[in-house]
Amino acid sequence: MTPAEFEFLKKFLKDKSGLVLSNDKQYLVESRLLPVARTAKLDTLSGLIGNMQRGGNSKLENDVIEAMTTNESFFFRDKTPFDHFNDTMLPALLEARARTRALKIWCAAASSGQEPYSLGICLKEAGPKLAGWRTRILGTDLSNEVLEKAKAGLYSQFEVQRGLPIQMLLKYFDQKGDMWQINPDMRAMIEWRKLNLLDNFSHLGEFDILFCRNVLIYFDQQTKSEILDRLAKMVPDDGFLVLGAAETVVGLTDAFKPVPGKRGLFQRKQAAARPGAVAPRLVAGASTR
């Protein structure tokens, strides 16, 4: 791959997906795109990029974007966000939404589905506390390929052993040959949609909890700020935003504030600090449901 070819790829990925590729990521490009080149019978990266430069091959362009933006995912990845979900977010919202008894969750980088399913398991485990509630989980991702996998809910023995407690495997999965499939009940809890965070997403409506972990890291500062500001419009004041362990909103937006002592957890306003500001919105939010 020549420097000019790398530059072309950088610009292409930035324009189409927002992914910022630094110059030290040549190895990543090679390991991710050589299989794409081979599948398309183009043999080399130069062949692949040459084909993209001639334009008009949207299937290939899509495959390149997917290959470069797909990440490994585990069940209950990093654990802490799910502790926050069970111990902080769920209790707060059980109280705040007691009247409407509806809870909407959005996983904005759902990848192959482990995060939404992990949240689904948390909801099931909350059991009687959520009896009679309408809960909805939306999983979106840029990649069709991972969404297909997510929808099928079919995982290898390796995948189900990373982060998933064995009791949860027995309780929520069925063995299918060498694979494990999350049961139909759980699959029915989640709606999947293809979505690019660079595009408009305001039509999705309002969400009480928004998981957007380890995806903003791929964008530049300005794009991060812009996405966070648009996400803020989707979350009521007492709702929650969850970012990756190494991510923050500080210096990017004023629309979210860190929840003290809860790493990776953010709220529109700190409810405790501004009780007067929260109450009216809460009522308004409830009445639209």
Add this chain to the structure above:
Amino acid sequence: MKQCLVVDDSSVIRKVARRILEDMNFDITEAEDGQQALDECRKTMPDAILLDWNMPVMDGLEFLTSLRGEDGGEKPIVVFCTTENDVAHIARAIRAGANEYIMKPFDREIVEAKFQEVGLI
């Protein structure tokens, strides 16, 4: 330093497991079958046991059942590590008192994830 007893009739598996667990700061003892493991536990009760199922002399399930009946035998956290990967075997292991279950083949990430799951690291 936490003690982990690695029980497997394959010396290769014991070696691989030892390497992974020593990196996780465990002090390792080894046993080749359930009877040896039981003898080890009667000397010193470990904090954790990584346990194969199919072994000569005494198998993993038999060992676990005996262990849980011993004085102090409820203390060790037992993680099965076996090629038996069907629901029936897993359920039997859990009923017998296993805390976690690894299906072979395993790697470092799986061992770490499972040990984290049961609060050993």
